[in-house]
Amino acid sequence: MSNTTSRFPRKPVLFCDFDGTITLNDNIIAVMKHFNPPGWETIVTDILNESKTIQQGVGEMFALLPTSMREEVTAYILNNAGIRAGFPELLEWCKANNVPFFVTSGGIDFFIYPLLEPFGIPADHIYCNGSDFSGDTIEITWPHACDDACDHGGCGMCKTAVIRRFPTDEYYRILIGDSVTDFAGAKIVDLVFSRSHLTEKCQQLGLPHIPFDTFHDIIHHLGQGGLKS
Ligand SMILES: [Mg+2]
Numbered sequence: 001m002s003n004t005t006s007r008f009p010r011k012p013v014l015f016c017d018f019d020g021t022i023t024l025n026d027n028i029i030a031v032m033k034h035f036n037p038p039g040w041e042t043i044v045t046d047i048l049n050e051s052k053t054i055q056q057g058v059g060e061m062f063a064l065l066p067t068s069m070r071e072e073v074t075a076y077i078l079n080n081a082g083i084r085a086g087f088p089e090l091l092e093w094c095k096a097n098n099v100p101f102f103v104t105s106g107g108i109d110f111f112i113y114p115l116l117e118p119f120g121i122p123a124d125h126i127y128c129n130g131s132d133f134s135g136d137t138i139e140i141t142w143p144h145a146c147d148d149a150c151d152h153g154g155c156g157m158c159k160t161a162v163i164r165r166f167p168t169d170e171y172y173r174i175l176i177g178d179s180v181t182d183f184a185g186a187k188i189v190d191l192v193f194s195r196s197h198l199t200e201k202c203q204q205l206g207l208p209h210i211p212f213d214t215f216h217d218i219i220h221h222l223g224q225g226g227l228k229s
């Protein structure tokens with residue numbers, strides 16, 4: 001282990017959200033705002049105030065869009081999603097320090113894989129939801145749904161199920177995220193790098209967190225051993 005990572009009490013592992021974290025904005029919200037199918041705003045409100053599960057809400061939102069719009073929706077996301085500053089540098093830092101990096105996303109495969117393509121992240125380090133365009137409307141599929149140990153439920157892509165594969169006695173678990181898809185995971189990690197709604201949630205719950213703006217901020221804190229800086 002390098003000098004940098006030996007500043008951590010155990011081997012660090014990173015779990016990084018995609019929408020609104022790796023990308024500057026939430027791509028699902030951006031698509032809904034742009035194409036504006038009737039009813040999407042109520043669904044988002046219900047997800048944010050946790051009266052509807054993420055799985056239910058995300059499924060319902062995409063079901064508002066006809067599959068005939070596949071090209072249009074995909075092109076809109078690929079042309080409009082900006083990558084947050086410092087992301088390639090964070091991946092380099094992880095490689096140099098032998099720190100495993102996982103994308104744990106509540107987003108959808110048809111835009112995540114193309115957007116991450118330039119960064120060379122192994123496919124088995126990317127967890128997200130799937131999609132089925134064979135029907136009349138877009139159907140979201142859930143290859144990484146909650147396991148029995150998830151007490152949150154309805155995550156869609158269950159971040160806690162992925163995180164639990166890295167036992168706490170061996171790993172110092174670090175989550176990077178911004179919003180509702182990160183709430184359950186934030187409760188079971190050692191440290192959260194947070195933005196936006198996730199910062200508020202961490203404050204409310206008293207979870208150890210460091211607010212960040214760019215991935216350069218995260219590299220800085222990781223270099224100093226997380227919260228100790
Ligand atoms: Mg997000």
Ligand SMILES: [Zn+2]
Pocket residue numbers: 145146147150151152153154155156157158159160161184
């Ligand atoms: Zn879950």
